[in-house]
Amino acid sequence: MLTQTTTRVLEPSDLPAALAVLHRDPVANAFVTSRVQVAGLDPWRLGGEMWGWYEDGMLASLCYAGANLVPLCATPRAIRGFADRARRAGRRCSSIVGPAESTALLWRLLEPNWGPAREVREHQPLMVTDRLSDTVAPDPYVRRVRKDEMETIMPACVAMFTEEVGVSPLAGDGGLLYQARVAELVGSGRSFARLDRHGKVLFKAEIGAATTQACQIQGVWVAPEYRGRGYAAPGMAAVLRYALADIAPVASLYVNDYNTAARATYRKVGFQEVGAFMSVLF
CATH class of the missing domain: 3.40.630 (Aminopeptidase)
Known part of the structure; x- marks a missing residue:
């Protein structure tokens, strides 16, 4: 007992x-x-x-x-x-x-x-790598988001969150906590994006957690109109290069098992599945 x-x-x-x-x-x-x-x-x-x-x-x-x-x-x-x-x-x-x-x-x-629960995601593969891909060159246009670009990155962050979680991060408190979290990642140099010629976010991702031993990439998103055109893998390779060079010796992420396109992209960049997470959403 x-x-x-x-x-x-x-x-x-x-x-x-x-x-x-x-x-x-x-x-x-x-x-x-x-x-x-x-x-x-x-x-x-x-x-x-x-x-x-x-x-x-x-x-x-x-x-x-x-x-x-x-x-x-x-x-x-x-x-x-x-x-x-x-x-x-x-x-x-x-x-x-x-x-x-x-x-x-x-x-x-x-x-x-x-x-x-609102949704149960029983199997979310945990993927890890400690090296850059030999076959995918990093996108040279992916860079750190500047502090003066919050208004540029926020719509992409909101779109990604809403698409991934199923609810808007602006609900409840009007998005104050979420905006503060995005600002924290931008301010710490852990938010990355590629902008198109109109100044709109084409690809983005963040290093959401960082320790001296490992970091976790999150919020990977390609604008709907650019999907299927080969931006995801080079974008991820660019973020991974920043992660391994500046943050930690190992990079990880977890992904929904039904997202076969994302899993294939991550494997292409060099990530390997080492376990699984589970999420219960309310």
Whole structure:
């Protein structure tokens, strides 16, 4: 019988132990690790709580509980503990996302209380590479987005998000949080785009998470009128070149399994499937 003392909300003093857990899987944990390295474990700065699961007095598993609920290096016993805490707290997140096996178990335990979900994406291949392609040359026109180009990049970001997630990021707070996130990526030099001759975004992508060990590419998008014309692979090769040269020795991404065109593009650029994520969208 699990007890409430098995899990607890971590405190700033738990940071070294939490980072030790996160570093066990630097690729899969990159999103949360990047936030923790910047904000620590203070819930206000982190944007959510970090729950810890202890076995024999040692921190063994984690679960980030913010806008997303994310199990990290979580064993089945830890997942049950996290599910119990999540049920008691009530749903505050817009999605559950993480490694497919642990996320699937967490959702099975929470669905009776939190369901139904708006959409469940059970298998999203996790793809990784540590080198540039020998066959795809980077698009020389893909570059970092400048800080004075927010009005140029935002419509493309909104279009990508709406197409990918199924709801607009401008809903709710009018898009303030989303615009702040886009501005953060632009300001840190992790937003990339190619513009057409009219100054409209043709291709774009971001390095959404970055640690010293791995980074995660996200938001890959080609304007509808330019799709099927060979811009995606060279664009991705260009972003990958920036990622490996300036950010981290390993680049990753995860993609919907039904997006066969995107998966083929990523394989062409050199990414290989090493696992799978799962997302539950509310």
